[in-house]
Every structure is written in C-alpha cells, then in structure tokens.
Amino acid sequence: MSTTTVGDLLDRAELLARSLHATDAQISTTQWCSFDATAYRLLHELVGPERVGVRAQILAHAGVSRILGGYPSPLAAPNPQTTYNAKQAASHLGVSHSTVVADIRGSRLPATFDGRRYSIKATDLPTASDLRPADPASTDPLDQLTCTFGLLADMVVAERSRTAPTPGFDPLRDDAQVAPVVARVFAMTIVAARHALAHIPLQDADRSLAIAQYAEHSLDALGDVDRPSTLNRVASFAPPSSPRTPNEELEAALRTWAHQARTELAKTIPSTEVLRDIANQARHLYAVTAGLAAASFTAGHLSEDAARAVHEELHQPAQVMYRLQQQWEAVTTATKPSHEYVSATTTLHASLTAIERESLLPGDHVDPARRIDLEQAMADLGYAATDLVELTHAAAQLPEPLIRSGLLFAPARILPSTMERIHDRNHGRYVPILLEEGAVLIDAAQSGATAARDVRATLELSPQPAETTELATQTPASRCLRQTTAPTAALSAPDLF
Amino acid sequence: MRTKSPDLHHRLGTACRMSWPPATPTHPSTERDQDMTDHPTPSSATSHTASEDLVTQACVHIDAAVRQVEAAADADVFSPLLGLAGLLSLIRGGLDPSTRSAVDPNDPFLPMDHVDRALSLLDAVPPSAGPADLLVWSLRLQDLRDALMAAVMAQR
Numbered sequence: 001m002s003t004t005t006v007g008d009l010l011d012r013a014e015l016l017a018r019s020l021h022a023t024d025a026q027i028s029t030t031q032w033c034s035f036d037a038t039a040y041r042l043l044h045e046l047v048g049p050e051r052v053g054v055r056a057q058i059l060a061h062a063g064v065s066r067i068l069g070g071y072p073s074p075l076a077a078p079n080p081q082t083t084y085n086a087k088q089a090a091s092h093l094g095v096s097h098s099t100v101v102a103d104i105r106g107s108r109l110p111a112t113f114d115g116r117r118y119s120i121k122a123t124d125l126p127t128a129s130d131l132r133p134a135d136p137a138s139t140d141p142l143d144q145l146t147c148t149f150g151l152l153a154d155m156v157v158a159e160r161s162r163t164a165p166t167p168g169f170d171p172l173r174d175d176a177q178v179a180p181v182v183a184r185v186f187a188m189t190i191v192a193a194r195h196a197l198a199h200i201p202l203q204d205a206d207r208s209l210a211i212a213q214y215a216e217h218s219l220d221a222l223g224d225v226d227r228p229s230t231l232n233r234v235a236s237f238a239p240p241s242s243p244r245t246p247n248e249e250l251e252a253a254l255r256t257w258a259h260q261a262r263t264e265l266a267k268t269i270p271s272t273e274v275l276r277d278i279a280n281q282a283r284h285l286y287a288v289t290a291g292l293a294a295a296s297f298t299a300g301h302l303s304e305d306a307a308r309a310v311h312e313e314l315h316q317p318a319q320v321m322y323r324l325q326q327q328w329e330a331v332t333t334a335t336k337p338s339h340e341y342v343s344a345t346t347t348l349h350a351s352l353t354a355i356e357r358e359s360l361l362p363g364d365h366v367d368p369a370r371r372i373d374l375e376q377a378m379a380d381l382g383y384a385a386t387d388l389v390e391l392t393h394a395a396a397q398l399p400e401p402l403i404r405s406g407l408l409f410a411p412a413r414i415l416p417s418t419m420e421r422i423h424d425r426n427h428g429r430y431v432p433i434l435l436e437e438g439a440v441l442i443d444a445a446q447s448g449a450t451a452a453r454d455v456r457a458t459l460e461l462s463p464q465p466a467e468t469t470e471l472a473t474q475t476p477a478s479r480c481l482r483q484t485t486a487p488t489a490a491l492s493a494p495d496l497f
Numbered sequence: 498m499r500t501k502s503p504d505l506h507h508r509l510g511t512a513c514r515m516s517w518p519p520a521t522p523t524h525p526s527t528e529r530d531q532d533m534t535d536h537p538t539p540s541s542a543t544s545h546t547a548s549e550d551l552v553t554q555a556c557v558h559i560d561a562a563v564r565q566v567e568a569a570a571d572a573d574v575f576s577p578l579l580g581l582a583g584l585l586s587l588i589r590g591g592l593d594p595s596t597r598s599a600v601d602p603n604d605p606f607l608p609m610d611h612v613d614r615a616l617s618l619l620d621a622v623p624p625s626a627g628p629a630d631l632l633v634w635s636l637r638l639q640d641l642r643d644a645l646m647a648a649v650m651a652q653r
Binding site for chain 2: 272273274276277280281283290319321325329332335336337339342345346349352353356411413
C-alpha cells in the first residue's frame with residue numbers, strides 16, 4: 001500500500017533519531033542548519049495560525065504559540081506567505097521588541113499597521129543565506145531525519161489547506177491532538193541537537209546548544225502529553241500509476257474517485273447525478289467491505305455472531321445511502337457530470353465488482369493473480385470510509401442553498417399542485433422546488449452524512465497495529481473488524497449471510 | 498412512458514413550443530412513444546430538434562433501464578445490480594440531466610432492450626448534430642452493456 005500517515009513518518013523519524021547514537025561521523029554546519037530550519041518549519045506548521053472564536057481554544061492555542069515563539073532566532077521563515085507581528089519578528093531576529101518597532105519607524109523594516117499591531121512579511125526579514133535543503137539521497141541519519149521532518153511539514157500543510165475538513169476529524173485545529181506530536185518532535189530535536197554538539201565544528205556548536213536547551217524547556221512546558229493523537233492518522237496517498245494487482249487497482253481507483261468527487265462537489269452548481277452516484281458508491285463500498293469482512297471471518301478469525309454484527313453495521317448505512325440516492329434521483333440542477341468523474345467512478349465500480357466476483361470466491365477457486373490482501377484492502381476501504389464522511393457531509397450542505405437559490409428542479413407532476421404549476425404539470429415541465437418540498441431530501445442527505453460517520457467509527461480502528469490499545473467505547477463489531485486485518489492465507493466460503 | 502423535462506425558459510417567463518407528436522420517430526409509434534416526446538424543443542433548426550428528440554428518447558430508454566435494473570435488485574442494497582444502475586443513470590445525466598421517464602407498469606421491454614434501443618437512437622443522431630460529447634456517452638453505454646448483460650443473466 002502506498003499510503004503514509006503522520007504516525008508512520010513520526011515512527012520513521014524516531015528510528016532515525018535513535019540511529020544517531022550509532023554514528024560517529026562528523027556533521028557539517030550546513031547539515032545542522034538544514035535540520036534546524038526544517039524542525040522549526042515543522043513546528044510552525046503543526047502549531048498553525050492563531051485561533052478565533054471559542055475563548056477556551058484561543059487560550060489553549062496561546063500556550064503552544066508561546067512555546068513556538070520562543071524558538072531561538074529561526075534561521076528562515078517557514079514559508080514566504082507567513083506574516084509576523086512585531087513581537088514574533090523580534091523573536092525571529094533575536095532582538096528586542098522595541099528594536100523591531102524602532103526599525104519599522106525608521107523605515108528600515110517594511111511593515112503595515114492595522115490600527116492594533118504591525119504586520120511584517122516573512123520575506124522582508126533577513127534569513128541565513130547558506131541554507132540548503134538536506135540531500136534526500138544522503139545516507140547520513142541526520143539528513144534523513146531532516147528529510148522526514150520536511151515530509152511531515154508538507155503533510156501538515158496539505159492537511160491544513162484542505163477546503164473541506166472531514167467532520168469529526170480535524171486534529172490540526174485541536175491543540176490537544178497537536179501537542180503529543182509536537183512533544184515527539186521536540187524529543188527528536190533534543191537528540192539531534194545533542195548529536196550535533198558532539199559532531200559539529202566547535203565554533204558552530206553554540207547554535208545546537210541553544211536549540212537543545214530550547215527543546216528541553218519546551219518539552220517540559222508542554223506538560224504531560226503522553227497520549228495517542230488522532231493527528232497520527234492523517235494520511236498521504238501515492239497510488240500506483242500502473243496498478244497490477246487487485247489491491248493496487250482498488251487503491252488507485254479509490255484515490256482517483258475521491259479526488260474527482262471532491263472536484264465535482266466544489267463546483268458552484270454540482271450535478272445531482274454525481275451527488276446520487278456518491279451515495280451509490282458509498283453503498284457499493286459498504287457492500288464490498290462487508291464481503292471482505294465476511295471473507296476474513298470465514299477464514300476463522302471471528303465467530304458467526306460477530307460476523308453478523310459487522311454485516312448489520314454496514315447493511316444499515318447502505319440502506320440509508322440507497323434511500324439518499326433515490327431522493328437525489330427525483331431532482332436535478334441540470335448540470336452534467338464531468339467525463340473525468342464518470343471515468344473515475346466507472347473504474348472504481350469495475351475494481352469493486354472484480355473483487356466481489358474474482359477475489360472473494362471460496363478457497364481454491366481464486367486465481368492466484370487475483371488473490372487480494374485482505375488487510376491492505378480493509379485499510380484502503382477504511383480510508384475510503386473517511387473520504388465518504390467528508391463527501392457526504394459536503395453533499396448534505398447542498399440541498400438547502402440550491403433550493404433557496406431556485407436551482408434545484410423537479411418535475412411539476414410529482415410536486416404538490418398549485419395554480420402556478422398547472423401549466424407546467426400539463427406540459428411535463430420541471431419547476432424549482434420549494435424548501436418544504438425538499439425537506440425529505442435534506443433529511444436523507446443528513447442521514448447519509450450521519451451513516452457515513454457511523455461506518456467510519458466502526459472501521460477506523462481496523463487498520464491500526466495490533467498493539468494499539470482498544471478504546472472502551474469501541475463497539476463489539478469494530479473489535480471484530482480489527483481482527484479481520486490479520487493476514488489471511490486462504491479464503492473459504494464467504495457466504496456467511 | 499412519459500418524459501418530463503425542465504424548462505428553464507419557463508422560469509424566465511419565455512414561451513417554449515412543445516413538440517407533439519415526435520418530429521422523427523425512429524421506432525414504431527406507440528402511445529408511450531408519443532408521451533416520451535413531451536419535451537420542450539427550440540422552434541428553429543429542424544435537424545437540431547430531431548437530434549434532440551433522439552437523444553431525449555435515448556435518455557428515456559436509459560432511465561427506464563435504470564428503473565428495471567433497480568427493481569431487479571429486489572430491495573437488496575448489497576446487490577451488484579444497483580452499481581450498474583447508478584452508472585446507467587450517470588450516463589443518462591451526461592447526455593441530458595433533465596430527462597426522466599415516468600414509471601410504466603406495462604413496459605414490455607427488458608433492461609437490455611432499453612439499452613439497445615438507446616444505443617440505436619444515439620447511433621441515429623447525425624454526426625453534425627447532438628451534443629459534442631455524444632460519441633463519448635454512446636461509447637460508455639456500449640461498454641456498460643456487456644457488464645449489464647452479465648449481471649442480469651447472473652441475477653436470473
């Protein structure tokens with residue numbers, strides 16, 4: 001599977017940090033500076049922008065921001081779009097607040113003033129001129145650690161820039177979820193800085209000493225954050241461009257479809273055919289997930305009672321999705337689906353159907369080339385379940401504004417008859433529906449979003465490693481599903497139900 | 498069978514002449530067929546109107562096939578037929594998102610008949626007429642036909 005999570009990268013980074021103990025090779029100042037700047041960039045992206053709105057969140061975030069603000073004179077701005085206030089700029093430059101204000105007033109530092117505070121572009125601050133990215137081909141563990149931090153920062157940026165966060169899953173805006181990851185980054189920074197102290201030219205050791213001291217102080221300031229973080233589940237996908245196995249086909253089809261569905265939902269006036277199809281694909285995905293779970297059960301991992309429980313937990317949401325697609329069928333925005341979406345959904349349908357027909361056959365009947373890795377497939381379908389939470393939530397927001405804008409039409413003959421509609425009914429025309437006439441659709445769309453969240457809750461623990469602690473709130477069925485992730489050597493008859 | 502189509506001109510308060518009966522029926526005219534052309538058409542460009550009728554009739558056949566395939570799923574939400582019905586519906590929406598068929602309890606055709614008739618109608622659209630992407634949708638429908646055939650046979 002070509003899926004990487006924040007947790008995967010953190011684990012890799014920790015392995016690399018540990019391996020620093022075993023190397024005595026000298027490191028250059030350039031190598032250290034690359035690590036220093038990348039660690040700051042990662043911390044900056046994890047902490048993110050200031051919170052607005054809820055006072056408790058603002059206060060909680062202020063603590064983490066204060067820790068980041070203490071980073072000793074960052075070598076470079078994390079990204080060119082960053083802006084600082086005068087206090088942050090002073091911290092960045094390693095000078096006092098009054099010095100920065102004096103520079104601004106003396107026209108030595110460009111800034112704007114909004115009536116409350118100064119805003120200074122990161123690009124206007126001096127940066128270290130000899131900073132270079134770490135060599136990704138280097139075998140030095142410090143360079144590899146730097147590259148891993150850089151990848152983590154990129155993933156955080158990508159997750160934060162998503163226009164439609166998944167409902168119930170927005171760890172980057174929850175400081176309680178961010179803090180454990182920040183703590184791990186500080187811990188690795190301490191290890192790297194101590195390594196640098198011992199292996200860097202002595203005249204440049206003061207910087208690594210300052211960073212080690214800062215990281216130790218910050219780790220203490222974060223307090224007890226030794227708990228799991230949902231941020232670890234943020235994933236990045238790189239599906240194979242030329243899939244060969246059923247698993248690769250499934251992964252590539254799922255990723256392409258989810259991307260195209262997001263694109264369609266972002267249109268000003270989305271196609272109701274696409275909205276209907278998203279519900280239809282959700283139903284199909286749940287059906288295949290149930291089939292895969294059944295295949296695992298018949299391999300002897302679960303009892304029949306547990307199998308039935310899982311089947312029921314997926315069957316009910318599938319019914320909800322079917323009712324939703326029937327509701328979308330009755331209306332139209334007169335927008336056509338895009339060819340790219342239709343291609344993507346056709347490919348996904350073909351992949352899912354192939355799994356049902358070829359890979360879930362009883363035992364020896366499966367062509368070895370079409371045999372599917374159940375654990376991998378369940379993990380991919382788990383990620384798809386998260387995509388569906390986002391997609392169905394976005395889709396559930398659409399009916400009301402479309403109706404209020406007079407952009408959702410239905411045949412006059414199926415709508416309540418009014419004097420104004422007699423002509424339209426007689427001529428078989430479509431008319432814009434009224435808000436009260438769309439109540440059932442709105443309810444169905446919201447039920448679909450809720451059902452998708454329920455399915456994700458059922459599946460979300462299944463891709464996790466076996467040593468992960470089970471939550472007390474876990475349902476019996478979800479406990480069952482976790483067991484399906486164990487590799488299965490051979491499949492037997494899947495028709496439990 | 499009856500087609501109902503949105504008339505956006507109507508929303509804007511402009512008149513729109515109805516085509517009744519169909520301008521160029523491509524198969525035996527029946528009561529259902531006449532109803533299928535209950536569709537607003539532009540008052541000019543006769544060949545364009547004719548090709549629009551063909552596309553509309555094809556959409557009605559596809560929509561009818563969708564209903565029959567869904568019915569064949571027999572309320573089993575895990576049935577593979579529902580996925581195919583969804584793809585058929587998407588193709589219909591690509592051809593014309595504003596055409597639906599009404600339920601016809603006396604529909605004598607099977608799903609494959611409807612799909613074949615839709616393909617014939619789309620093939621009959623003159624090369625210079627119809628939507629610019631007509632060929633693509635026609636190709637998609639052709640591709641889906643075999644899968645539908647296999648699924649319907651398996652269902653039996």
